[in-house]
Amino acid sequence: MKLFEVAKALSAQVLHGEAQLSRTVAGAGSADLMEDVLAAVARDAVLLTGVVEEQVIRTAKITGAAAVVIVRGKTPSSRFVALAKENDMPLLLTKHSLFAASGRLYMNGLRGLEGSW
Numbered sequence: 001m002k003l004f005e006v007a008k009a010l011s012a013q014v015l016h017g018e019a020q021l022s023r024t025v026a027g028a029g030s031a032d033l034m035e036d037v038l039a040a041v042a043r044d045a046v047l048l049t050g051v052v053e054e055q056v057i058r059t060a061k062i063t064g065a066a067a068v069v070i071v072r073g074k075t076p077s078s079r080f081v082a083l084a085k086e087n088d089m090p091l092l093l094t095k096h097s098l099f100a101a102s103g104r105l106y107m108n109g110l111r112g113l114e115g116s117w
Contacts, residue, residue: 001025001110003067003090006046009108010094010101012069015081017090025066027113030102034059045113048101052076057083071098
């Protein structure tokens with residue numbers, strides 16, 4: 001699935017990463033505990049989370065995530081957005097809950113990562 005298809009399925013606003021919307025993503029994972037994300041192989045996956053703390057961007061970068069999607073309509077701080085830009089990490093916002101966003105991506109053909117979140 002392409003990142004622009006993820007954005008469409010989630011009716012998401014793209015805060016950063018418009019130039020990367022044609023990137024192919026390998027899967028998706030949903031977590032609010034960054035230690036769970038670090039325990040999973042997440043290269044080229046979309047990370048869905050309700051956490052808007054800066055460690056999310058750092059964790060996504062370390063794991064090689066393709067993008068971060070913030071759920072539940074939460075608004076990240078300007079520092080959070082700036083950190084996403086500094087790390088060239090696509091950042092999307094959706095009003096859907098973590099459960100509903102995950103389900104929408106699954107119904108559109110994106111699967112979770114085997115043995116992970």
